Amino acid sequence: MTKFLNSQVALYKLRQLWTKPHGIWYKYSINLPANNMSNFSPPDAARAVWRGVRNYITKRPLVVSFEVTLSCNCNCRHCDLGGIIRDEKQIKPDEFARLTRSLDPPLVQISGGEPLLRKDIVDIVRAIKQSRGTSYLMLVTNGVLLNEHNYLQMHKAGLNQLSVSLDFPDERHDDFRRHRGLYKHLDETLPQLARFGYRDIILNTAITKDNLKDLLPLAQKAKEWNVSISYSAYTPLRTGNSSYSINDGGDLELLRKTIYELIELKKRNGHITNSRAVFLNTIKFFEQGHMPNCKAGVRFFVVMPDGAFVPCSLHRHRYFNQRDMMKNFSRTNQCGACYVSIRSYTDPSIWKLLKDAPGYGKRLFVKSA
Numbered sequence: 001m002t003k004f005l006n007s008q009v010a011l012y013k014l015r016q017l018w019t020k021p022h023g024i025w026y027k028y029s030i031n032l033p034a035n036n037m038s039n040f041s042p043p044d045a046a047r048a049v050w051r052g053v054r055n056y057i058t059k060r061p062l063v064v065s066f067e068v069t070l071s072c073n074c075n076c077r078h079c080d081l082g083g084i085i086r087d088e089k090q091i092k093p094d095e096f097a098r099l100t101r102s103l104d105p106p107l108v109q110i111s112g113g114e115p116l117l118r119k120d121i122v123d124i125v126r127a128i129k130q131s132r133g134t135s136y137l138m139l140v141t142n143g144v145l146l147n148e149h150n151y152l153q154m155h156k157a158g159l160n161q162l163s164v165s166l167d168f169p170d171e172r173h174d175d176f177r178r179h180r181g182l183y184k185h186l187d188e189t190l191p192q193l194a195r196f197g198y199r200d201i202i203l204n205t206a207i208t209k210d211n212l213k214d215l216l217p218l219a220q221k222a223k224e225w226n227v228s229i230s231y232s233a234y235t236p237l238r239t240g241n242s243s244y245s246i247n248d249g250g251d252l253e254l255l256r257k258t259i260y261e262l263i264e265l266k267k268r269n270g271h272i273t274n275s276r277a278v279f280l281n282t283i284k285f286f287e288q289g290h291m292p293n294c295k296a297g298v299r300f301f302v303v304m305p306d307g308a309f310v311p312c313s314l315h316r317h318r319y320f321n322q323r324d325m326m327k328n329f330s331r332t333n334q335c336g337a338c339y340v341s342i343r344s345y346t347d348p349s350i351w352k353l354l355k356d357a358p359g360y361g362k363r364l365f366v367k368s369a
């Protein structure tokens with residue numbers, strides 16, 4: 001009983017520290033520029049930190065990924081999805097809202113498949129945001145169906161981040177995604193959307209053997225389009241294809257050199273979102289061929305289109321609830337086969353996560369040069 005009361009007092013004090021006007025976050029954000037157009041405010045950030053600390057301590061998720069459909073209008077070379085699934089069982093916006101409320105994570109990700117294929121995607125965004133069960137809402141898309149109209153609708157409905165996948169800084173992207181004209185479409189659309197000044201667009205690049213030499217040009221492309229960029233590591237687990245893995249001496253050397261250059265570039269202009277620690281672990285992941293201590297099912301998990309819970313996109317055993325998943329999967333999980341963003345950002349200890357929080361806030365609130 002005393003232990004329970006002590007933990008409640010500790011949680012209350014942490015909440016005060018981050019959310020009250022004299023708290024850490026407010027001190028940090030006092031010099032915010034007046035022209036911050038992002039729809040994520042410092043109080044939202046404070047709420048996210050509070051939710052994160054509480055969920056970390058109580059073993060509830062830091063990130064929930066809603067895979068709203070497994071249908072897709074691309075057929076990428078690194079992915080096991082592709083093509084339209086007929087008669088897929090899909091839960092409705094109000095069910096996403098109910099799940100968000102009950103799981104109450106600081107960060108919700110909408111993904112797939114291709115989420116923009118859902119005709120009710122704006123309603124899903126709105127329902128999740130209005131449920132008040134999340135602080136930060138992001139959506140990952142291949143961008144095929146992205147245009148000014150749906151971008152503005154999603155922004156208005158409360159979307160905080162739009163992640164758009166980009167694997168090459170030119171037409172090789174079309175070949176990799178098996179979708180002709182996609183690069184040209186992104187090249188025309190993204191700079192135009194960035195002009196609204198919401199600073200919510202982030203390119204998502206999965207590092208493979210094939211785009212290793214393009215990682216710096218991709219960062220330059222992001223700068224040119226006036227958007228940010230985030231890198232994650234290719235995993236062969238989706239397709240069983242190891243030919244995109246980086247595992248031989250020469251490629252690993254180039255990877256190390258390039259990542260150190262990206263770390264330097266990040267210091268000069270803040271449009272690269274990976275932390276130094278995540279970058280260094282990405283090198284380690286490719287060197288070792290795996291990354292132990294995955295917290296799938298505990299710190300994050302995936303909700304399937306029909307509402308079933310699965311630990312991650314690569315282990316699709318279905319569970320009734322999180323407790324069941326932790327007991328029957330997470331407790332004995334030895335898999336370390338990926339180092340994608342959802343796990344790299346939730347792996348660290350609470351102290352490390354708190355230490356990195358102002359860095360993420362800086363991208364949202366402080367205008368870079």
Ligand SMILES: C[S@@+](CC[C@H](N)C(=O)[O-])C[C@H]1O[C@@H](n2cnc3c(N)ncnc32)[C@H](O)[C@@H]1O
Nearest residue numbers: 078079112113114141142165204206234235238
């Ligand atoms: C599965 S997709 C779903 C969202 C959307 N269809 C898209 O491509 O952005 C989410 C992210 O996973 C990445 N991805 C797909 N296969 C991967 C793999 N084998 N290893 C690492 N990332 C992968 C994609 O590049 C994309 O950025």
Ligand code: SF4
Nearest residue numbers: 072074076079113142
């Ligand atoms: S990576 Fe995304 S766009 Fe490509 S096939 Fe997979 S789900 Fe579709």
Ligand code: SF4
Nearest residue numbers: 294312335336337338
């Ligand atoms: S390392 Fe974790 S997130 Fe990645 S495939 Fe394995 S269980 Fe899933």
